[in-house]
Amino acid sequence: xxRLIILGAPGSGKGSQCKWITKDYxxxxxxxxxxxxxxxxxxxxxxxxxxxxxxxxxLVPDELVINLLKNRLQEADCKEKGFLLDGFxxxxxxxxxxxxxxxxxxxxxxxxxxxxxxxxxxMGRALNRRTCSNPxxxxxxxxxxxxxxxxxxxxxxxxxxxxxxxxxxxxxxxxLATYHAQTEPLIAYYTEKGILAxxxxxxxxxxxxxxxxxxxx
Ligand code: AMP
Numbered sequence: 001x002x003r004l005i006i007l008g009a010p011g012s013g014k015g016s017q018c019k020w021i022t023k024d025y026x027x028x029x030x031x032x033x034x035x036x037x038x039x040x041x042x043x044x045x046x047x048x049x050x051x052x053x054x055x056x057x058x059l060v061p062d063e064l065v066i067n068l069l070k071n072r073l074q075e076a077d078c079k080e081k082g083f084l085l086d087g088f089x090x091x092x093x094x095x096x097x098x099x100x101x102x103x104x105x106x107x108x109x110x111x112x113x114x115x116x117x118x119x120x121x122x123m124g125r126a127l128n129r130r131t132c133s134n135p136x137x138x139x140x141x142x143x144x145x146x147x148x149x150x151x152x153x154x155x156x157x158x159x160x161x162x163x164x165x166x167x168x169x170x171x172x173x174x175x176l177a178t179y180h181a182q183t184e185p186l187i188a189y190y191t192e193k194g195i196l197a198x199x200x201x202x203x204x205x206x207x208x209x210x211x212x213x214x215x216x217x
Pocket of ligand 1: 057065
């Protein structure tokens with residue numbers, strides 16, 4: 001049982017780290033971005049409301065995501081195995097709401113991994129990113145460093161790859177600005193609590209994985 005948060009700018013590679021952590025630690029991976037995208041795909045009222053913000057690179061209002069997250073944390077798998085939060089919290093108010101929820105339930109966060117990658121590097125990666133459309137797979141490729149064997153097709157499951165609606169230059173610039181203004185203060189917040197470890201994202205995924213492993217050991 002472990003309770004983790006992975007913090008980092010959008011596009012810093014949190015998703016790739018979450019893939020191995022969730023396997024190695026047998027812990028549910030909870031990405032608020034994935035849950036919101038699923039709501040958009042299903043055409044739910046929540047999805048319709050969230051899409052407007054997401055397409056602009058803005059944050060979805062706190063109240064919506066906080067409720068969504070709390071509901072998710074009440075599911076059996078989180079109670080049994082803990083959780084790995086990816087993309088939440090993204091504001092101080094979200095972090096405080098999470099703390100209140102955990103305190104009320106006698107729980108606490110074990111560690112916050114802060115994945116640091118410079119903005120220019122993030123922009124380069126986002127514009128080259130292709131994501132597998134199969135929700136069971138979600139493999140991520142990079143046309144520059146890690147292209148699929150066959151263009152547009154996932155090596156692992158054969159599904160089509162797609163470019164996320166929000167992986168374009170204007171939206172990425174906006175998302176980075178949003179990150180610096182609203183999410184970066186969480187680094188100080190969790191440092192003060194003594195549970196934050198910063199890992200600098202390396203060029204090679206395996207190297208970053210090794211650094212994160214050290215911090216979790
Ligand atoms: P992500 O997949 O984590 O990059 O999230 C994609 C988009 O979903 C973000 O740019 C936000 O618009 C929205 N989103 C995801 N998580 C949150 C959150 N915790 N708070 C507010 N908006 C969020």
